[in-house]
Amino acid sequence: MAANTGKKPSYKWTTEATRALIHFRATNEDSFTRSKQAPKKLWEQFIKEAGLLGKVEPQQAAKKWENLNTRYKELKNPKTGSGTDGGEETAATWQYYQDMHEVLGGRPSIDPPLLVASFTPDDPTTILLVSLED
Template structure:
């Protein structure tokens, strides 16, 4: 099965393919099976590998699907198919062992040695290279776990800072409310005090006017009596 679906202007190197296999296995959690999850996952690959503008996430997805399908075809070849024409086999395909380690669901093993009857030499992936690939994938997975742990720590710090800011805002708001309430009470007390003082002043002025009128009335009466006495003497 040919590896079709590559970008028209992008050439997949062995390093790109190896990175794709290792990255895809290490980031299995991104591929939840939900709608568009695969495209979004491969967009992360494109970004991390700095391939933006060179290849799309859809093309990376097709590359992965082609690799996976070819692995499945070689893992369970059709019966009765001859390899005399030099066709690629599990033993000769350089990505078989890496994919078998990644998605085969079992420890890395040397693929079955199928040699074409034409006698031509074939490339066999050694167990040591597979182990090296697995170790790199393990390191990549560990790096991702450490990155996720750091992200969780930063998120926890941000949440703590946000909680502290919220608490500070709440405390400042309560202080403002208390200050406004205190100022309102003081203002109300001043108004009541001023009202009492005005009332007392009015009462005092009224008493003074009453006293003055009484005094003036008494003085007039006394003068009138004095005049009567004078007239009586005459």
């Protein structure tokens, strides 16, 4: 007989709940970064609004966001030389890539501007910084 550890079984996130979490986090971006206490209250709000009371704890919602964020960054900037011969997930195949890209894609930490330094022929001590935007 298995011992009861008192731990709740982990919630299996549905596609709908995951997309709701992504949308909620994006909509409340400023509030999440306002203070250290804000995220817990906001995740509690999300859980209530999404009908996940009793199924998900704020820490689980925060961890889900962290995992989505990490996965997006890994797929956005794959390691050099990494292939998909083994059927690994890619930006094109991950079901949440587009949702996450809409939220995170424009952030400088994700897609930093490209700066090029150049010297002027008249004054080689002057350096020009040029931003190359798409």
